[in-house]
Amino acid sequence: MYPRLIQYALVGLSGVISQAQNRQANLVAESVITFGVKSFRLPPDKQDPKYLELYQSMIQGILEYEVRPLNSFYILSFLRYFSRQLILG
Numbered sequence: 001m002y003p004r005l006i007q008y009a010l011v012g013l014s015g016v017i018s019q020a021q022n023r024q025a026n027l028v029a030e031s032v033i034t035f036g037v038k039s040f041r042l043p044p045d046k047q048d049p050k051y052l053e054l055y056q057s058m059i060q061g062i063l064e065y066e067v068r069p070l071n072s073f074y075i076l077s078f079l080r081y082f083s084r085q086l087i088l089g
Helices: 005-019 027-040 049-088
Strands: none
Touching: 005 049, 027 049
């Protein structure tokens, strides 16, 4: 149905991650660590399996954010086509 949807989502995700990193900061990692420390009282300097869950949730959210406009476009296109078919009979 959406032959390039995964490709577009991954390109969007890589763009977000690459734009969030530079020599001074890694905003994706810093966001996950800060959220883990403040919300779950995780240690900022030690490994904890909960961090992997937070990364997973963040990446899933980014992917959903990138895919949502594409999904809306396809739904609107389908609805326009379907409504024309109903009107034209």
